[in-house]
Amino acid sequence: MKTSVLSTVRAAAWLWISLTLGLALSVPWPAGAGSEAGKSWAGKSEASKTGAEPESAQAPVTLESVFAGRGVGYSIHYPKAWRVTRPGGYTVVFGGAPDTVAYYTTVSIDNRLSPRPDDIRLGAAAIMAQYTQELATLAHESKVLLKAPFFYRKDLVRLEGYQTVAEFSGTAERMRQWVVVLPRRSGTVVHVWIFTAPTAEFDHALPTAQAMLDSWKISDSDTE
Numbered sequence: 001m002k003t004s005v006l007s008t009v010r011a012a013a014w015l016w017i018s019l020t021l022g023l024a025l026s027v028p029w030p031a032g033a034g035s036e037a038g039k040s041w042a043g044k045s046e047a048s049k050t051g052a053e054p055e056s057a058q059a060p061v062t063l064e065s066v067f068a069g070r071g072v073g074y075s076i077h078y079p080k081a082w083r084v085t086r087p088g089g090y091t092v093v094f095g096g097a098p099d100t101v102a103y104y105t106t107v108s109i110d111n112r113l114s115p116r117p118d119d120i121r122l123g124a125a126a127i128m129a130q131y132t133q134e135l136a137t138l139a140h141e142s143k144v145l146l147k148a149p150f151f152y153r154k155d156l157v158r159l160e161g162y163q164t165v166a167e168f169s170g171t172a173e174r175m176r177q178w179v180v181v182l183p184r185r186s187g188t189v190v191h192v193w194i195f196t197a198p199t200a201e202f203d204h205a206l207p208t209a210q211a212m213l214d215s216w217k218i219s220d221s222d223t224e
Contacts, residue, residue: 061211067092072111073184074191077215079208094212105197105205107212114190120183121160127190128162128181139168150180157220159183161190167199174199178209185220 063077067084069092078084078094082102085093090111096102114123128147135142145165152159161182168175180193193216195209 061207063208063211063215067094072109073189073221074109074216074218076109076212076217078107078212101201102205102208104201105195105209107209108194108196110192110194112190112192114183114188117187120185120187123187124161124181124183124190127192128164128179131179131181131192132164132166135166135168142166142168145176150182152182152218154217155220157185157218159185159218170198176202178206180213182218184218191218 062079064080065078065082066075067078068075069086072090072092076094079096079102081100082094082096085095087093091108092110093106093108095106096104112127114120115126116123132144132147135144143166145167147162147164150161150163152161159182161180163178163180165176165178167177176197176199178195182191182193183189184191193213195206195213197205197209
C-alpha cells in the first residue's frame, strides 16, 4: 500500500509536465510568491469553495532552505528537511524525505516555452488550458474544483496568470493538485507551479505549499 501511494504521489507531480499522465500514474516517480489572490483563494476565506482550509492549530511554517538554480529565473524557499530533484531540463521537484509524512506531497516548478510569446496572458491561458484538457482526457475520474486568476506582486515584478485546483483518482487513492501558471514579462516562458498531495493529506500540507508559493521570487531578467 505504501509503495502504491508513493508511486501515485510522485507520478502525479509529473502528471502533465511529462504529457503522459496515463503512464505516469502507473510508474514510480523518483523522490526528489507573493499573491493576494492566492492567499484568499486557498486559505480559510475560500475554504468552502476549494476544500483547502489549513488546520488553524498547526505551527507556523519555517522554510530554512533556498533554491535558486542558475538559469531558471526564480528563487524559492523550502523546508530544510525536503529534497530537491531536477529530473531534466528546467523542471524542479521539491518533496519530503523518505519515511516522513511530507514524502507523500510535492511542489514542482516547470519552465515551459509559451505558445503565444506575442501575448503573455494568452500564452499563460493556453498552458492552463492544456493542463485541464489533458486532465479531462487522461486522468481517471478527474474534476476541476475551481479556476481563478492569480496576481503576482513582489518587488517590481507584476504578473498576471491563472490558478486551478483539481482532483483525480490515482492508482491507490484520490489526488488533489493546486496549479499556478505565470508568464514571464518577456513572454517567452511560462512558469508552472504545482502542489500535489493525496486529497486526505492536502489540507494538512497546504500551509507549507502556501508558504513556498509566497516565497517564490521571480526575476525580471531572463538571464538570471
